[in-house]
Amino acid sequence: MKKYIICLSVAMIFTSLSGCKKFLDVESITALSGNKFWSTQADVESFTNNLYAQLWAKFSSAPFISSTGELRSGEILPSVDGNYNSNNTTSRVVYRSFGINDLKTVLVSGRAWTNLNFASITRWLEFYQVIQGSNIMYDKVDRGIPGMSDIDTKRYKAEAVFIRCFTYFYMVRLFGDVAYYTDAYHSDPIGRENFVSVLNKCIAELAASRNDLPWKYEDAAFNGFRANKGAAIDLLMNMNMWNAGFDQANKQNYYATTQLLGQEIVTSNAYSLVPLSRLPTVMEGGTEEGLFAFKQGVDFGTPNKNAFPGEILVAYPQKGNTAANGTYSNAYFRSSYINKIYNLDEDDRLASWFVNPTANDGIFSMKKFAGSLSSTGFPDWAIVMFRYADAVLLRAEAAAELGMDQEAVDMLNLVRDRAGATLFEIGSAENLKDAIFRERQREFIGEGYSFFDLVRTRKITDGNWTSNPLTLAQFNEGAWTWPIDASALTRNPFMTLNSYWL
Template sequence: MKKVIIYTLVIAASFCLPACKKFLNVQPLDKLTGNNFFQSKEDVIANIYDLSRIAFGKMNETHYVGAVGEYRSGEVLHESQSDLAPAREFVEYLGRNDILGLIRGGQPWDFYNFGRITDWNGYYQVIQGANILIAKLDEGIPGVSDAEKGQFKAEAAFLRSLCYFTMVRLYGDVVYYTDAFHSTALPRENFVSVLNKCIADLSTYKGQIPFTYADPALKGVRANRGSIIALMMEMNMWNAGFDGANANKYYQATADLGKELVGSNAYRLLPLTEWATVIKGRSDESLFEFYQSINYGDAVLNVAPIADMFLHYPYKRPEYTHRVSFAYYRGEYMQKIFQDGSDKRISTWFNEDIFTDNGKFMMLKFAKNSFITGEEDANPDNTFMIFRYGGELLLYAEALANLGQDAEAITMVNKVRDRAQASKYSGGGGNELKDFIFFERSRELIGEGHHYFDLVRTKRILSSQWTYNVLTSDKFSRGAWTWPISSNALNNNPFMKLNEYWVNGGN
């Protein structure tokens, strides 16, 4: 099949070339490619930003962070006395893994667009665009030096691998390719293999990109070496949970990457008194984020931020529709993870109702940077954090603990606890330490979309000790932890198979 692709370039006018049907039916969007487009370094940078915008668009089209990373383990309940309360009941559907009921249509929460999570097309737009950008950089672009070429290729490879990692955690096996203008139908590939290929790919680019940029406005916004290291750590730890025969290899790789990250001295944990800076974005703690700001006119869907569910007046307005939060974390769960009264995260990230089982609860972790001046219904103006230093320190600690390097693991844990002004870990090693690290990640990363994935990759989702929504071993092995894949994926691909667990009714 002739390899031709539609070019949609929004510069002064749009044009397109004839195209054949492709197995993913993906068209690159604004500035993704074009033989006539990449004429300068500025064109490349514009393309990188466009790819980031498309990737962020997948998060911004629904209440993504909460739906995929926080609610599926059952710790969150909706407040029955909140405004449009039936429309918030989706958290319980997620909490009992009723994904088909969530997305079937005709529900009070249809305006949340949860069905769009099943559509992987946007991720493949980014992947295809990154593949083409790398190919064009290899051909040569005027004004791009060899050093800049390496950096730009590293940024494109990061965005490509980030999309693959995101899809693996959502859907399991995915179609994998890295060649530009791909048109051959392919089956889904085992996700451990996909992530191993991504890790190998990123390893070739990691050294070609700096840890930091001279322009502070680019901190965490443009991928850097810390971004790549964080993504490689996350992928290694995911594979460790599913490829048990090679688990120690993945733990060692994560530990080596964590040592490199810490040794760079390029990032730091900001004091909790400066948390507003962290959650606003572009801080020394950020490894990668999708930075959004009302000052730039960025359009964030009102229901997209997780803050929308856990804040009420005076942080959300108007008062008559925000007298209570739409949802809350179970008091039992909060008491379980926040037992240390000296932990300043309790008073910094939550209101005094942290342990109540009702909508008086507020997660003030995301209440910073609220600039409401009238009665408009708007969320605080914060970033969408993907990876930050605190989370990767704890992943480093987890890898060390699994390698039996308990003293080093405790040192990393206590870095995070010191920032929280919490008591240092003084327990033993082995499973006690591993369990503590899991809880520490639950504390440190609450609301940031990591908890459910930690339960899945560590198999703690199989035990009521760790989750309210227990999956049996049988359901887990059949993919109950995944999301359904839209039937659109079947278009033009005779090799495509959807996730059988959901095709068979989700039971």
């Protein structure tokens, strides 16, 4: 299986996306093959760009972010308005299955929603192609590229580590235990490793190399779309906080590491929160708040519009050239959820980000994802993975867990002040830790954070925090994971699938 992955990896790595911004422009395989390849820095740059292109292809193969990080929280329902396109209603009704964690129904082929390609989420081969490519890149650059400076050599190696660790992190959140390796041209079959161990290895290697990444690139087109020090720090914070939820014996160490990382990124002044009115531009990527995103607007080729997190939650005029083809959103948040997380009198996000927020039907829409409409009638979205507000609130969460209440409140209030919300005060009737979690629900609504936050804090088992609670037994059995496609077993006697879904 690993030899099969290597062959596919090499083929996929050289598959470029055309017409995109210049940092995704790559040479063809014929120009990169033979003696020329790995002989210049331009070769390394092209290989690096194609690793991002592979990840983009995976995340755009389905409604990936909304399906994995939002729909499973149980707070989103499909629109079934009488004036809504009947074919779309039929296909989108599957969102109800996400809401009750019925992924087996989601994955049934031959149904109206098959074209949404949810099965792609269960296949991890493409992720391993990226990991294999990252391992090869690190090895080749480490051996030396003629004419490349020491600074650039370290930066490309750090970028390979970031891409590898990011990919492992996303796989862990989807599947739990995964097969872990970092050697180039790996060919021996191996089994799955405990995911806490995998993330600890990723934490160690990324911590050792992240200072070789820049805070900002000289070429502004790279900022927010290529690995940088802020993105590496936020990834480290996320990996530490994920492990804190599952490795209880060492959780204080994870919190302490996260707090220090958060302090570093905040005091760097390299990033900032944009004014609330500009938040839709953050969804397009490349702003001073963006840390890492995949950018491929619909004017740059023909990406799958369903892949963008906001697509299911917006209606005309936030998407669609005319009211006729975008009158209703495909889904909406439960009004009970909106009322629970937002104080209607003290949070500017409600008016700034929503149209008919408590409608409980398809006239609901999220201006948060409005963006600049392209010629096809869809906003020029990016797939945003990390933004600065995430680092700020993770620092707040870690500080609160460490009893550093004033620091936690200061970080919480950075986000609340931007939102025009009443500032939190120590001694408030609301528990500080709960207030920080609720702030994450408000701030990142629709962006794909919700389910993962519920899982890592185990609030997914508490009906006070979700309309779709798992029992503790279900949680421990792995009900929070995704099924793994049976192709993972091919020619690998050591591989197993997620038993909960068998």
